Amino acid sequence: MNLSIFGLGYVGAVSLACLARDGHNVIGVDIEPAKLSLIREGKTPVVEEGMIELMAAVAASGRVSVTSDVAAAVGDSEISLICVGTPSAANGSQDQSAALRLAKDLGAAIRNKTQPHVFVFRSTLVPGTVEDVLRPIIERESGKKDGEGFHLCFQPEFLREGSSIRDYDRPPFTVVGSNHPYAIGKLKDLFGHLPCEFHVTSVRAAEMLKLCCNNFHALKITFANETARLSHALGVDPFEVMELVCKDKQLNISPAYLKPGYAFGGSCLPKDLRATMHLAKQRDVELPMLGGILDSNRQHVELALHHILSTGKRKVGMIGLSFKTGTDDLRESPLVTLAEQLIGKGLDLLVYDPEVHLSRLLGANKSFIERHVPHIGRLIREDINEVIDNSELLIVGLSGGAVSDAVQARATAEHTIVDLAHMTDVKGVVPNYIGLCW
Template sequence: MKIAILGLGYVGCTAAGCIASQGHHVLGIDVSSAKVETLNSGKSPVYEPGLDELISKARADGVLEATTEIGDKLDDCDIAIVCVGTPSGVDGAHNMSYIVQVTRAIAASIKPDRKNPLTVVYRSTMRPGTTEQMILPIFRSLIGDASDGLIELVYNPEFLREATAIEDYFNPPKIVLGTIDGVPSEKMVALHEGIEAPIFHVGIREAEITKFVDNTWHAVKVAFANEVGRVCQNLGISARQVHQIFVSDTKLNISPYYTRPGGPFGGSCLPKDVRALQHIAADTGSQTHLFDSLLRSNDAHKHHQFLQATKNLEPGARVLLVGLAFKADTDDLRESPAVDMARKLLDAGFALDIYDPQLKPESLVGQNLGYAYAILPSIDGLLVDKATAESREYGAVIATNRLIKDLALGDCPIVDVSAIA
């Protein structure tokens, strides 16, 4: 295929060298004449280990060239990959001016008699909704109603780290291909042929948010590690050894567990130990702002779930809460988010039933007993058995865990707060 790459920075140059090495013909386009001249001389405009060799070979093989003008250069291209920058604006949002400029330039170059649609791929990091709300309208305004048949829009985030970008290109952690309708792009599948990695064909917005989620998670990990390090250093503990212990646990610590969007955390351990570590950090002057935000974030999520669960309910409606313990198959109510949900429902004036077969008020003891009655003093009159739960009509059934599968509830609307789809 013939591939145009617009923007010859780190991402664009790496893509140019790697794609050309796969046998495709690559056209690099950049407004900087210095970058274009450097690439046409067989060198990379940016330093990346091994990239000069790829570009030199591609130029010698006649499969790579660069220009400063689009002109009619896209007429015989199969794919145009946009790699221009989206730097931070003064308000923290991305500056989209380069995206707008290159999109308008591509749209202006599209001929109405193209035989095959041009697949226009964006790799620049952009706010979710940008493709549908900004890029697509630009194409439609400049090309007209025929734009949908002349272009195919794809969002394909890159996962390249500087200094290992070539290795990352050919061995990525994943391949994400977002399209307007979520249908796989045949050309992009072909472009990634031979690269072994999980591939996700998703809607355009799911693809657009991927880099934000990934990079923010990486930032959280760095901040978390450094806060742990400060506490350890202030206590005379070896942070290196603590790290070795932490990362050795790939069953829970370094794993998919606890990263699925869903319910808030609760129970007897997490809230208690977070508070204790906050106290230790404050006592040692460790300034752990990430740790300090955890409980506030958890409380915010509890309120968010309450609003989501009740937004369609009439005032005073009867509600069934399925699962009161902090997780299924336990009777532990200590700091259970479901207990907070029950309290919020009662405070808001809803008629509440609770189904949790493991709970028997007469069996609650110790801290479990104290917490239950401190937050829900009317718990004895709220719990219902299976037959009662299945016989009543509810404005909503709020499921906090998998216990919902045990009930036959007819047409009652179910709100599952244990997972976010």
């Protein structure tokens, strides 16, 4: 293919070299003349393992050229990969000035182009940038419409500096955010041979994914480092601990606990986090990330409360009370916290939980609920239908087919549903649906 690459930094230069190595004709564009001269001479503009040899080889192949002329580069290519920098501005926002300036030039460059052109943004951009910010600029400057004459895509780049050629060849996956089969087909031709899954999603989800992956990496590093600080203070070998943590592929290094939902609770996580923070305080170890978790969890409960109160409804039915589906354990259940708050606000509450039968509760579980919601016995109903029929607002805190069937069968147009359990089959069926954060 004939390709153009805009921005010849770490991402752009490595992509240029690898794509030319794979047989494509690549035109490199940058505003820094020094980078263009280096590439013209077959030298690498970035320090990366393997780049010296690769740049020399691809320059000698005749498949690489460089220019500062945007219109010529776009005119002589069918796909443009945009890899300009998006650093932090002083206030923490993303400085998109390079992408904005370039979008203007790219739009002007396709004004008179007769062949369709695909613009693939590979720079990290905050969600909404491609469709809400860059698309209007390109449409205005070109006089054409996205999908008619040109196609915009966002394809996050996952290479890491230091191992970027290896990462280019073995990415974790290829994700293309696009609205157009033409562009998806072109990117499949270009990257479909890589030994990884190829996923197509919306442009915004692809933009969000890139931020999310980097945040997750930062979170993991900080988790290991905070664990190490506390372990070291306690005379425990942090490497031994983290190596063992990583050996659990069922609950630790796995998709477990990575699905959005309602707040966590139960008899283990909150108390053990508190014990960890107390231990850290005793040893003068600062753990701001772990220390922030319970507050973030509390804010999730606050969000549910906000949704409920903002409906203005007074007769509330709650499906679920225990801390997760399939248990009767009420200790530190975030649904109990919610129930407490709703009762405190004077709302009429009825509760149904298939697993919770007050007469059968024992020990710590019993004393927890007696302490937090002393008159819970008056609120609990054994029949889900009774709760649905006697409420204007239904809080669904439990997942499962039986709950979903009952809600779909009994909920009327007068009901508002606040869904804390991501009941996908309920959404769309009931008219007044409020998802927690979906």
